[in-house]
Amino acid sequence: AAAAARDQVEEAPAAVTGRVFRSPVAWALVGIQAASSFNAYAMFAWLPALLQDTAGQTPVASGALLAVFGFMGLPAAIVMPILAARMRNVGILIQVGVLFFVVGYVGLLVAPAAAPLLWVAAAGSGPLLFPLVFVLINLRTRTHGGVVALSGFVQGIGYSIGAIGPLLFGVLHELSGGWTVPLLMLFAMVAVASASGFYLARPRMLEDTWDRAPRESAREG
Template identity: 60%
Template sequence: MTETDPARLAGGRLLALAGIILAALGLRTAVAVVSPIADQIAVDIPFGSIGLGLLGMLPPVAFAIFALLTPAIVHRLGLERTMVFAIIASIAGHLLRAVAPEFGTLVAGSIIVLIGTGVGNVLMPPLVRRYFPTRIGLLTTVVTTLMSVSTAVPSLLAAPIASAAGWRLALGVWASIGVTALVPWIALAVRQHRSGDDESLGEAEPTLLTSLRKSPTAWSLAAVMATSSFGAYAAFAWLPQILAERTTLDPVAAGALLSLYGLAGFPASLVVPILAARLRNVGVLIYTGVGFFVAGYLGLLLAPQTATWLWVLLAGLGPMLFPVALALIGLRSRTHSGSVALSGFVQGVGYTIGSLGPLLVGLLHEASGGYTVPLIGMLVLSLPAIIAGFRLRGPRYVEDEIAAADARA
């Protein structure tokens, strides 16, 4: 594949910046909007705790599956047209959930919108690398910050919107962001097609995704993503119950601390990608993220009643590993094709392991009768990222590692 001179893309960078901002702003709106209004939805569409658990399990599963499938889609369509597909899927899913007459349709709409989200997750790092190759850290900061906003704002506004205008509008209104985001991406797709660049830019080679298994850097990045994902999804599923058992907090206070956990990583998302691009030893950021996880878990294990908010805050800082991994996808690949494949590989492996977090905590709780063993398990499973940090401390590129492995073979 021939890499295109970034100067040829200069005319499209303003469109790309608008497209990246709008896509990131709408990327995670579907993830956390159902649970705050589940009771109101259940009045019209009855579903119990199992149904709610199924809806909660869908995001990491969909993200994992479509992280692995997205490089093949990009190979056929190119980056820009694949983003158009992702946004259209998100819009359709939001609207289908809003008009759902029964639970099966609600699930189907959720799957469709999460397909769009999963594909969009993978596209962000290679799109940043393509249009802003000298500003990967800065643009990754923009993306991760807006993704945090797109997760937090719907969960805050869902209940007020549902109370004022009904739960269907509370689910469907977020499609409007996707409609707006479509405009720059359609314009970019048309521009690439007319210039002929759509045949040479950003298309992942079909064999590259499987070749990444030969790259220690790819596996190390996947371990960092998995550690962040595992800890975050386990906490979102079980933290209120853990606090209810190990402290005297009431459900309202436990819910507030869960919000603190979710917001804790927001400041880190502003600076971590920039630091990842500038530090000679990126391992320091990974060791720091693991340290936050360990400190938070140890606090909840050894002194849960003392400064509970501090332990939750520290554990909530652990997912700073996510923006580190997102930035390094662009920084540890030499080509657009490599960036697409690496993004799919890292997020596919990471979200697959992350989806097991809530299940493993539940199984350990059932086996032990409490949350001490699950917390120990969460602590232990955060430690392998230290090894990954050691491997990622210096600049290595996945394409070089694949070529070296093929040469040895």
């Protein structure tokens, strides 16, 4: 009996992970995590060079603006968990983060020298999506196993995608000879977060979605 119990415990994580893979909730959270990480890592790596080339900033000034970019995420880490726990439609918070990214990137594309501090502060506020994902992992699950499996799934895939952000940004910069194409790539990642936000606007739970596909297949059979 003890051996059977151990087998059940050992098999549970793999079974749960497989079911998470089929959940739209899980993939929506991956989209937000990947977009937030991808954009943040690319900006941390390339923002100083971008500002020096397009906004006429000195190395010292561009370094200070990079610090502003990083600092803007601190208030979000405090406020987002509180707001997410109290709001019924968290999709609004996701779209706010998307809007910050869009404002910052449009400014850097169209008029980088006009208000670099404003553009950097806006883009730096976009990663409020990062702490929001971790709150949603808890808010969109009903079981401890679901939390553990969803957290590993979202972070594993999200961070892996985010890690290639600086490399792809640099490659596109070299190939295009400018900053427009790599910034457009960041816009594309922000669009992924926005689409994920629309899906997560409704209070769907992980455990309600991971069994849907098997049930539908059974009905079709």
